[in-house]
Structure formats: C-alpha cells, structure tokens
Amino acid sequence: xxxxxxxxxxxxxxxxxxxxxxxxxxxxxxxxxxxxxxxxxxxxxxxxxxxxxxxxxxxxxxxxxxxxxxxxxxxxxxxxxxxxxxxxxxxxxxxxxxxxxxxxxxxxxxxxxxxxxxxxxxxxxxxxxxxxxxxxxxxxxxxxxxxxxxxxxxxxxxxxxxxxxxxxxxxxxxxxxxxxxxxxxxxxxxxxxxxxxxxxxxxxxxxxxxxxxxxxxxxxxxxxxxxxxxxxx
Amino acid sequence: xxxxxxxxxxxxxxxxxxxxxxxxxxxxxxxxxxxxxxxxxxxxxxxxxxxxxxxxxxxxxxxxxxxxxxxxxxxxxxxxxxxxxxxxxxxxxxxxxxxxxxxxxxxxxxxxxxxxxxxxxxxxxxxxxxxxxxxxxxxxxxxxxxxxxxxxxxxxxxxxxxxxxxxxxxxxxxxxxxxxxxxxxxxxxxxxxxxxxxxxxxxxxxxxxxxxxxxxxxxxxxxxxxxxxxxxxxxxxxxxxxxxxxxxxxxxxxxxxxxxxxxxxxxxxxxxxxxxxxxxxxxxxxxxxxxxxxxxxxxxxxxxxxx
Numbered sequence: 001x002x003x004x005x006x007x008x009x010x011x012x013x014x015x016x017x018x019x020x021x022x023x024x025x026x027x028x029x030x031x032x033x034x035x036x037x038x039x040x041x042x043x044x045x046x047x048x049x050x051x052x053x054x055x056x057x058x059x060x061x062x063x064x065x066x067x068x069x070x071x072x073x074x075x076x077x078x079x080x081x082x083x084x085x086x087x088x089x090x091x092x093x094x095x096x097x098x099x100x101x102x103x104x105x106x107x108x109x110x111x112x113x114x115x116x117x118x119x120x121x122x123x124x125x126x127x128x129x130x131x132x133x134x135x136x137x138x139x140x141x142x143x144x145x146x147x148x149x150x151x152x153x154x155x156x157x158x159x160x161x162x163x164x165x166x167x168x169x170x171x172x173x174x175x176x177x178x179x180x181x182x183x184x185x186x187x188x189x190x191x192x193x194x195x196x197x198x199x200x201x202x203x204x205x206x207x208x209x210x211x212x213x214x215x216x217x218x219x220x221x222x223x224x225x226x227x228x229x230x231x232x233x
Numbered sequence: 234x235x236x237x238x239x240x241x242x243x244x245x246x247x248x249x250x251x252x253x254x255x256x257x258x259x260x261x262x263x264x265x266x267x268x269x270x271x272x273x274x275x276x277x278x279x280x281x282x283x284x285x286x287x288x289x290x291x292x293x294x295x296x297x298x299x300x301x302x303x304x305x306x307x308x309x310x311x312x313x314x315x316x317x318x319x320x321x322x323x324x325x326x327x328x329x330x331x332x333x334x335x336x337x338x339x340x341x342x343x344x345x346x347x348x349x350x351x352x353x354x355x356x357x358x359x360x361x362x363x364x365x366x367x368x369x370x371x372x373x374x375x376x377x378x379x380x381x382x383x384x385x386x387x388x389x390x391x392x393x394x395x396x397x398x399x400x401x402x403x404x405x406x407x408x409x410x411x412x413x414x415x416x417x418x419x420x421x422x423x424x425x426x427x428x429x430x431x432x433x434x435x436x437x438x439x440x441x442x443x444x445x446x447x448x449x450x451x452x453x454x455x456x457x458x459x460x461x462x463x464x465x466x467x468x469x470x471x472x473x474x475x476x477x478x479x480x481x482x483x484x485x486x487x488x489x490x491x492x493x494x495x496x497x498x499x500x501x502x503x504x505x506x507x508x509x510x511x512x513x514x515x516x517x518x519x520x521x522x523x524x525x526x527x528x529x530x531x532x533x534x535x536x537x538x539x540x
Binding site: 024025026027028029030031047062063064066067070071074075095096107108109124125129130131132133134135136151152153154171173174176194197198 | 247248249250251252254255258259261262263264265266281282283284285286287321322323340343344345346368369370495498499502503
C-alpha cells in the first residue's frame, strides 16, 4: 500500500499526454473525464492524497460543494489540495468547482470551507433555485469560435473579483445580465456553468493547453534548478 | 408532446428555463451523493451537516406511513418552506402519483425536484403526471427498464429504483437495480429490427429504446431507493450500478442519525473500497428495525403502485 506522497515532485513527461485528475468525491465526474479524454489528455479520478500527487492538473467538477468539501476534509484531502494549488497545480472548477476554488463565499453554511486560491467572492445559488436554472449564451475571452452555449444549474456567480483576476465571461441578457460567470487567475480557471454537459469542448481545451504550458514551464524551471513554481501572479 | 428542446441549440440571447438539459443536468450534479428523507428543518440541518447532496421533505418517513396507515399526501407547504429556509442544498418533495395539482403547488413553492412517489397514496390509478410541461424536474421510481422508460417518456429527468420503502430491507432495491441494468444490457445485444419488438414488450417509445441501446445506459441519472439502511447497503447499490442513493427511514429511524448519515455518505463515495466501508460501519448504534418484505401483504407493497 502506498502512503500519501505530497504533490511536490510531479514527474516531468514533457510531450506526453498530460494527466488530468477529476476530483471524484461527488458530482458530474464522468462527464469531465469524457471531455478530457476527447482532448488527448489522460483523465484519472482523484479521491486520495496519493492520487493527487500523480496529476499535472485538476478539474473540480459540478456537484454539491457542501458535500465535496466535507468529504475532502474527512478523508484528509483538503490540505493537500490547498498545498498543491499553492504550489502551482493548474485547476479548473465548474459550478460547485468554482465555489471550491474561491477564497470567499456567500450564502453558504457558516462553517463551509473551500480549497481557495482564486481571489474572488462567489455567491452560491446566485441565480435562484432549480426552477430558475437556465441555458444561455456566453461570450468568453480567450476562447475562439464565437459565443458559447452555457448551462447554468443552481449556479453561482462571481460577486467580486480581485485585481489579479481576469474576467473571461459575463451573462448576456436576462435578469442577471452582466454577471461574471467565468474567471482566470494564473493557473486557476473557473466557470459558473457546465461546459461538460453541452458537448462544447472549448473551455476544457483552454484548460488542457494551460496544463501543458504549466508542465513545460515547470520542467524548464527544474532544468535551471529549484525555484518558484509560479502558481499565483 | 415532442421532446422539448432536447437536442436543440438555442442560440438566442434569451435565457431559457425548464429545458430537458437543465432538468437532467441537475440530476447529474447529484451523482455519487446521498439524498435523505427529512420531516423537520432540524433534521434537514443534520442531513446537510452530514454531507447530503439534497433532502427530501415529507410529512412522515415511509416507516411511519406504514405504521400509521391512512392516506399519505403532499406535505404542508409551511413545513416545506421551513425546510427550504433551513438549508442551502437542494430540497425535493413528494407528490402523489398522478396528482398534477400537488406538483403545481410544489413547483410554486420553489422545490428543486419533485418525486412522483409510490410512497404516497396514488391519486390516479391509470395516469402518471405529464411531467414535460413543468419547469421543475421530476424523479420517478421504477421496478424494471420498461417502467423507467415510460416515466422518462412522460418527462421524468431522473429515475430511482422503487425498492420497498420503509422496510429497512434492501432486497427489493437489489431486485429493481438488477432488473433495470439487465434490461439495458439485453437491449445492447439486439439489432435494429429486434428493437421494435423490444419496444413493444417494454411498452416504451422505440426512439427511447434505441437511445438506451446505443448509450448502454438510461438517458437520465439512475439512483437507488427503498430499504437502504446501512453504509454497506449503499455501497452495494453503487456497485450494482446506482449513480447515487436515496435513504428514507434508514437514517432518522436509527439510533444515531447524524453518525449514520455521515457514514452512508462516505460509503457511497468510497463504495468500491471495502476498507473505508468497514471503517465507517463501526459503532453506528442501532439500525432501523426492519420488515421482512416477503411477509408484507400485496396491499402494503408500495412498489406495485404505478404502472
């Protein structure tokens, strides 16, 4: 039995398919795995600290954030996740994943923790209850090919973003017109909506490119001796 | 009624609610999770704290409905609103089979999912609710593949095994999960011509039968329900192909609900890891007292309700 190795020394496999983990405590894990596989990444599930140590990037899926964070805490995964992200592990969160990556959350139970890393304040269930869940189009900066058809399910939005956070997309039209629903900060990306449910792979493609670039940068850094892995700007 | 907007890509800037994708997608987010029956806001908080992905608000848990008898109906709106106010996770509620006005009321109250449930006394002995026309999504029980597909054709966005609720006995849930999954596997072996006959035998639309044959799974999420009382029950259902678990009487009819609820949540996530299931199964106190399903008279079997 392998004991938990902290994700400090990810093996460098420049050129090979990036190994991208999907946090598999609860949620729409299978959909993310399927999209990542079509993009030439090697998708794996992550439920234990040792599994986290073997990935080049991490997807935090849609699901129920209260459930995910409790399970992460109980199974000793929360601190390793924080350490990994601080150490420069690229991560992408959709919906509940956006909540998990946020430094600050609103409309959550008082004791709800997050992994954190994104300097944003995220409001849970911001658009309303399930009867308010909707499909709409979103223009995404950095994603070629025109507007993206997005599915929002009891979705959060970004209420406030820190100065180092790049806003990638906002809601167009409807009562929530202009709300921030996609952000990036360094190696962290988050969307309020679920690209894994629509068959549009562009957001995941952006993340896989980011993971490849981060891996190459880290390998470069390692060639020139130890140094800052540059997770956050 | 045509399958509304299932494949259509609305490209207008007008947000659209209540689409199949939004309804089915909601259930996708619950996968790998546990949905717990609760009858008070306090129980709802305990469920949320234990890691439930949603709660099911109802007036009496199935074990009490069995014990007390009488007509079981939709819950009091005050009670449902109290539970909605108490937690941040999704709140589901039950409507009687065929009782479309109870469903209209539940939608107006803002519940996140409606369970058209055989645990309540049916309001219509021939017709289920026409579910496609609602904005709120529905989950329905099924004992086999044909029943699951009939519910999906009526608009159900999620399916659960019926099991035999309120018994603490997992045997019927096992039967239904095996039956649904075996039905799906059997379809995959048929050719195009044979699928027409299969659709006739399943009493389900041929388009849906074709879709299941091609996918190798239902086009909606499949949970299990009815008699799950222990972490090992939950893990077994997951290994039998359930994508998540409903626990009814099993939690709040047991000796230590908070502990048991958390244990079932953990066993559901780590259903394939016997070490974890063993660990969380320790020291849970008394489970709910069960009922041997084979001694139940037919009139007290909820799984035979619905058609």
